[in-house]
Amino acid sequence: xxxxxxxxxxxxxxxxxxxxxxxxxxxxxxxxxxxxxxxxxxxxxxxxxxxxxxxxxxxxxxxxxxxxxxxxxxxxxxxxxxxxxxxxxxxxxxxxxxxxxxxxxxxxxxxxxxxxxxxxxxxxxxxxxxxxxxxxxxxxxxxxxxxxxxxxxxxxxxxxxxxxxxxxxxxxxxxxxxxxxxxxxxxxxxxxxxxxxxxxxxxxxxxxxxxxxxxxxxxxxxxxxxxxxxxxxxxxxxxxxxxxxxxxxxxxxxxxxxxxxxxxxxxxxxxxxxxxxxxxxxxxxxxxxxxxxxxxxxxxxxxxxxxxxxxxxxxxxxxxxxxxxxxxxxxxxxxxxxxxxxxxxxxxxxxxxxxxxxxxxxxxxxxxxxxxxxxx
Amino acid sequence: xxxxxxxxxxxxxxxxxxxxxxxxxxxxxxxxxxxxxxxxxxxxxxxxxxxxxxxxxxxxxxxxxxxxxxxxxxxxxxxxxxxxxxxxxxxxxxxxxxxxxxxxxxxxxxxxxxxxxxxxxxxxxxxxxxxxxxxxxxxxxxxxxxxxxxxxxxxxxxxxxxxxxxxxxxxxxxxxxxxxxxxxxxxxxxxxxxxxxxxxxxxxxxxxxxxxxxxxxxxxxxxxxxxxxxxxxxxxxxxxxxxxxxxxxxxxxxxxxxxxxxxxxxxxxxxxxxxxxxxxxxxxxxxxxxxxxxxxxxxxxxxxxxxxxxxxxxxxxxxxxxxxxxxxxxxxxxxxxxxxxxxxxxxxxxxxxxxxxxxxxxxxxxxxxxxxxxxx
Numbered sequence: 001x002x003x004x005x006x007x008x009x010x011x012x013x014x015x016x017x018x019x020x021x022x023x024x025x026x027x028x029x030x031x032x033x034x035x036x037x038x039x040x041x042x043x044x045x046x047x048x049x050x051x052x053x054x055x056x057x058x059x060x061x062x063x064x065x066x067x068x069x070x071x072x073x074x075x076x077x078x079x080x081x082x083x084x085x086x087x088x089x090x091x092x093x094x095x096x097x098x099x100x101x102x103x104x105x106x107x108x109x110x111x112x113x114x115x116x117x118x119x120x121x122x123x124x125x126x127x128x129x130x131x132x133x134x135x136x137x138x139x140x141x142x143x144x145x146x147x148x149x150x151x152x153x154x155x156x157x158x159x160x161x162x163x164x165x166x167x168x169x170x171x172x173x174x175x176x177x178x179x180x181x182x183x184x185x186x187x188x189x190x191x192x193x194x195x196x197x198x199x200x201x202x203x204x205x206x207x208x209x210x211x212x213x214x215x216x217x218x219x220x221x222x223x224x225x226x227x228x229x230x231x232x233x234x235x236x237x238x239x240x241x242x243x244x245x246x247x248x249x250x251x252x253x254x255x256x257x258x259x260x261x262x263x264x265x266x267x268x269x270x271x272x273x274x275x276x277x278x279x280x281x282x283x284x285x286x287x288x289x290x291x292x293x294x295x296x297x298x299x300x301x302x303x304x305x306x307x308x309x310x311x312x313x314x315x316x317x318x319x320x321x322x323x324x325x326x327x328x329x330x331x332x333x334x335x336x337x338x339x340x341x342x343x344x345x346x347x348x349x350x351x352x353x354x355x356x357x358x359x360x361x362x363x364x365x366x367x368x369x370x371x372x373x374x375x376x
Numbered sequence: 377x378x379x380x381x382x383x384x385x386x387x388x389x390x391x392x393x394x395x396x397x398x399x400x401x402x403x404x405x406x407x408x409x410x411x412x413x414x415x416x417x418x419x420x421x422x423x424x425x426x427x428x429x430x431x432x433x434x435x436x437x438x439x440x441x442x443x444x445x446x447x448x449x450x451x452x453x454x455x456x457x458x459x460x461x462x463x464x465x466x467x468x469x470x471x472x473x474x475x476x477x478x479x480x481x482x483x484x485x486x487x488x489x490x491x492x493x494x495x496x497x498x499x500x501x502x503x504x505x506x507x508x509x510x511x512x513x514x515x516x517x518x519x520x521x522x523x524x525x526x527x528x529x530x531x532x533x534x535x536x537x538x539x540x541x542x543x544x545x546x547x548x549x550x551x552x553x554x555x556x557x558x559x560x561x562x563x564x565x566x567x568x569x570x571x572x573x574x575x576x577x578x579x580x581x582x583x584x585x586x587x588x589x590x591x592x593x594x595x596x597x598x599x600x601x602x603x604x605x606x607x608x609x610x611x612x613x614x615x616x617x618x619x620x621x622x623x624x625x626x627x628x629x630x631x632x633x634x635x636x637x638x639x640x641x642x643x644x645x646x647x648x649x650x651x652x653x654x655x656x657x658x659x660x661x662x663x664x665x666x667x668x669x670x671x672x673x674x675x676x677x678x679x680x681x682x683x684x685x686x687x688x689x690x691x692x693x694x695x696x697x698x699x700x701x702x703x704x705x706x707x708x709x710x711x712x713x714x715x716x717x718x719x720x721x722x723x724x725x726x727x728x729x730x731x732x733x734x735x736x737x738x739x740x741x742x743x744x745x746x747x748x749x750x751x752x
Contacts, residue, residue, distance in 0.1 A: 039696075039700050039702060040693065040696060040700075040702070043703055044704065046707065068700060069671070069692065069696045077690055083690070085688040085693075295449070296449060296453070298453055308422060313461055314459070316453050317459050317461075319445075324415050327419055327703060328422065331420075
């Protein structure tokens with residue numbers, strides 16, 4: 001096993017690529033989807049089952065973990081991997097996105113962000129330096145630079161001010177991270193919906209030098225069409241020899257569109273959050289198990305899926321446990337959705353390796369459209 | 377595999393006995409603890425994991441299932457075993473206990489109980505005949521006679537009136553059940569806290585003839601001491617060659633006391649309900665994971681336990697997920713509690729088989745007492 005984090009591209013198909021991010025804790029096959037384990041748990045799932053669903057890496061949230069149970073406590077208990085019983089790679093965000101979302105409870109300065117905990121109102125400060133320290137204490141394999149996620153919409157002047165602050169914070173993050181063999185630091189491109197600012201940000205990050213590059217400030221309300229238009233120009237600005245990570249994305253069609261444009265890594269709460277509210281993703285579109293049309297349906301949620309919800313139960317049962325508020329509904333549907341997402345990633349990787357991405361995307365689109373008809 | 381339900385006692389130790397209840401769907405090792413799968417799911421658990429924890433049989437609730445999703449629907453979907461993905465034996469209660477608990481929403485007559493659904497207020501009627509029909513539609517392996525659970529306290533006149541009604545309903549249940557090879561019907565002894573009424577009830581049930589006999593109207597608020605005093609006299613009134621089932625019991629010490637007095641089967645929501653609120657049962661007493669003293673504790677919940685909560689996590693993690701309201705806390709602690717209960721049953725069976733029950737009980741009591749000290 002490698003002692004360093006090393007990215008390699010095995011095959012490309014148009015802008016899309018498939019390969020691997022090797023880490024001391026295991027290989028991350030790319031394009032990769034990372035389930036979100038916000039507070040030390042991929043919600044309603046046991047980590048062994050997250051792995052069974054096909055995940056190589058999970059994401060942890062610095063903001064949540066620093067407040068509860070606390071980064072020092074996790075470090076004293078042997079680090080986040082041991083704490084949450086997930087021995088494979090973990091990527092942690094910087095906390096920047098979450099603290100900026102605390103409207104009315106935070107204050108932004110050049111130094112960083114002062115904020116109040118959503119749990120107990122206690123005062124905290126996150127800076128690039130402190131974010132690096134928290135992520136080090138957690139033992140994260142892939143550390144994200146501390147940045148400001150530029151809100152949408154933002155005019156050119158606002159987006160520039162925000163991007164330039166993020167670039168100064170990227171420099172401070174890089175300096176504070178130092179040299180940590182076996183651990184990677186990713187920079188984050190900002191610039192709103194302004195291609196020239198995105199180019200300037202990418203150039204700045206490349207000059208600093210990171211182990212991977214993320215696309216920040218997307219999937220923040222601009223809609224899929226504008227996001228994909230931005231990816232058309234922004235992905236290629238990032239170094240081709242390093243992994244490119246699109247943060248917080250997304251719906252299955254977002255993922256397919258992003259991979260086709262050269263994105264290597266993504267994360268989103270959607271499969272687990274939707275699972276907890278009775279929504280399931282399938283090759284034939286979204287299925288809302290709460291809907292009464294499933295009440296007597298003996299068929300599995302999705303034919304051919306090997307998750308326990310599909311192999312063990314009828315749609316009628318899943319409908320029943322969703323309606324009854326049984327905890328097992330959260331587990332079965334989160335598991336199915338994660339299995340569906342990982343199947344999608346596996347399909348994308350195989351299609352790129354064989355030069356068949358266009359056919360794969362056409363079949364994907366056709367399936368999703370059929371689903372819309374079946375659901376009427 | 378047997379095509380009939382057949383009970384055999386392999387060994388006795390004092391009043392206690394160990395043996396097996398053979399059914400076409402598998403063997404139930406006795407004394408047996410039956411996890412409760414109220415509405416088609418042992419809450420927060422997948423059935424494969426319930427089995428892994430050591431359960432041979434689960435309980436289903438007629439009242440809940442007849443209202444949602446409905447017994448006819450479950451029958452059309454292939455029966456309760458298939459619906460809930462539990463291929464092994466299922467015991468169903470009669471619905472009597474639940475409908476009698478609907479204070480203000482039900483009316484008792486000689487015919488049965490008219491009641492309103494707690495879900496949507498719709499009007500329903502349960503009679504001995506209808507309860508047998510619902511349990512047949514569910515496909516239950518062990519069917520319970522429809523009875524009135526005598527409330528506590530009840531004076532002799534009230535307890536007699538209630539018991540006599542239950543005996544008339546037992547006769548009607550027996551007649552309505554008919555002849556169903558491979559399925560068992562259990563009668564339920566009533567009589568409140570009055571030994572003479574218990575004896576009369578047992579005699580009546582024996583005259584009707586059942587495949588097993590339950591002790592009803594206990595664990596209804598009388599306290600452990602009175603319950604065990606009643607078991608001292610009531611268990612022996614029931615035919616020794618048939619299984620004896622103490623309904624709705626209980627805490628680990630209740631179970632040990634009941635087994636020592638000759639009880640073969642028990643069920644209770646306690647391990648799963650407690651698990652959902654952060655309480656864990658161990659050989660050293662109850663552990664409340666919500667308590668701040670676990671915050672930094674790297675030790676497993678219980679040394680030597682092979683459940684995933686104990687093999688994969690620290691008490692500090694379990695404390696964190698309980699406090700954070702993570703769904704995984706419900707699963708891990710329910711699983712641990714079921715594993716603890718089944719380990720207790722396995723220990724009791726082994727001790728009885730080897731004639732060492734007194735030593736086993738002494739060690740059990742000592743462990744629980746140590747726990748009380750450790751928790752201070």
